[in-house]
Amino acid sequence: MLATTRNRRSRTIASRKSRPAPVDFNQPPPRKVICPIIDAHTHVGSPAEAAKLVESARLYDIERILGITSLNNSIALDAEFPGCFDYALSLDYRHKDEPQKFQRDNVRLIETAARRDFKVVKFWYKPTFNADQQMKLDDARLTAVFDRMGELGLTGLTHIADPDCWFDTAYGDVERFGTKADQYAQLENMLERHPNTNMIGAHMAGHPEDLEHLSQLLETYPNLYLDNSATKWVSREVSLNPEGAREFFIRYADRILFGTDLVVRGGWPVEMYSSRYWIHRVMWESSTVCDLPIDDPDNPGKPTLVGIDLPEDALRKLYYQNAVRLLGIILDT
Numbered sequence: 001m002l003a004t005t006r007n008r009r010s011r012t013i014a015s016r017k018s019r020p021a022p023v024d025f026n027q028p029p030p031r032k033v034i035c036p037i038i039d040a041h042t043h044v045g046s047p048a049e050a051a052k053l054v055e056s057a058r059l060y061d062i063e064r065i066l067g068i069t070s071l072n073n074s075i076a077l078d079a080e081f082p083g084c085f086d087y088a089l090s091l092d093y094r095h096k097d098e099p100q101k102f103q104r105d106n107v108r109l110i111e112t113a114a115r116r117d118f119k120v121v122k123f124w125y126k127p128t129f130n131a132d133q134q135m136k137l138d139d140a141r142l143t144a145v146f147d148r149m150g151e152l153g154l155t156g157l158t159h160i161a162d163p164d165c166w167f168d169t170a171y172g173d174v175e176r177f178g179t180k181a182d183q184y185a186q187l188e189n190m191l192e193r194h195p196n197t198n199m200i201g202a203h204m205a206g207h208p209e210d211l212e213h214l215s216q217l218l219e220t221y222p223n224l225y226l227d228n229s230a231t232k233w234v235s236r237e238v239s240l241n242p243e244g245a246r247e248f249f250i251r252y253a254d255r256i257l258f259g260t261d262l263v264v265r266g267g268w269p270v271e272m273y274s275s276r277y278w279i280h281r282v283m284w285e286s287s288t289v290c291d292l293p294i295d296d297p298d299n300p301g302k303p304t305l306v307g308i309d310l311p312e313d314a315l316r317k318l319y320y321q322n323a324v325r326l327l328g329i330i331l332d333t
């Protein structure tokens with residue numbers, strides 16, 4: 001059974017590390033602050049696939065879900081779950097080898113999306129995409145798209161890098177993928193060339209291992225924001241450096257959006273989605289120290305989850321105020 005945060009905190013002081021029984025993810029840990037929560041990073045498909053995510057989100061007080069999806073799915077999702085979702089879409093890369101057509105089609109696509117009240121355009125520019133598509137975020141073919149996004153008030157969301165350890169394994173071929181540091185030139189060029197277009201760097205802009213680097217990016221580019229999605233990765237790094245992470249989340253409280261990066265899959269149980277919301281709640285709203293209750297392939301053994309107990313005003317900004325301000329999301333309450 002899940003102990004309350006307060007109980008856990010006193011146990012934590014007594015024993016430093018509590019080892020609770022397996023977690024019941026259907027029992028959300030207590031809230032520290034009562035405020036809406038916007039999950040600003042998920043991937044959704046059809047209503048049937050999204051149903052379990054919605055069930056879990058309701059259990060965890062998630063008032064709005066920003067789903068990366070197609071225009072057509074957004075219509076079906078709004079019909080099935082009114083008021084539950086806002087949306088992000090990806091560009092159409094089919095004609096990337098015809099620059100004029102690529103730009104014209106995609107400017108039209110984002111104009112249509114803006115008319116349908118989409119808030120975000122997703123750029124999945126991880127190293128494999130860069131290598132396979134021969135395209136980076138500072139590519140001239142994207143200039144017209146970024147300019148139009150700025151005019152329309154659409155925000156970008158980009159996945160720019162993966163965990164440091166992947167650069168020793170999956171991206172070990174430096175000639176093909178570059179180093180981890182190499183990934184950031186494309187982001188910095190984009191931010192510098194398009195100061196009127198805001199960009200959210202997903203997963204702490206791909207570098208939760210190096211808060212110094214993130215500080216430098218945030219200080220240099222006022223149009224850069226971060227999200228704290230990718231539960232295993234972010235919880236791993238926060239738990240390794242809880243004091244530094246807490247200080248960072250407070251210092252940049254106006255620049256970080258809450259998100260999970262949950263990807264809906266037909267057949268996954270509610271508990272799969274809830275496990276991520278459970279971890280986030282413990283991580284941001286409590287000072288609990290416990291075993292990470294899910295497997296983390298990048299951290300075999302027994303990873304520890306350390307809560308950083310953010311202050312209430314930082315939690316409000318993280319959970320909804322930044323998303324409302326930056327993305328123009330309108331909450332009912």
Ligand SMILES: [Zn+2]
Pocket residue numbers: 041042043202261
């Ligand atoms: Zn994602």
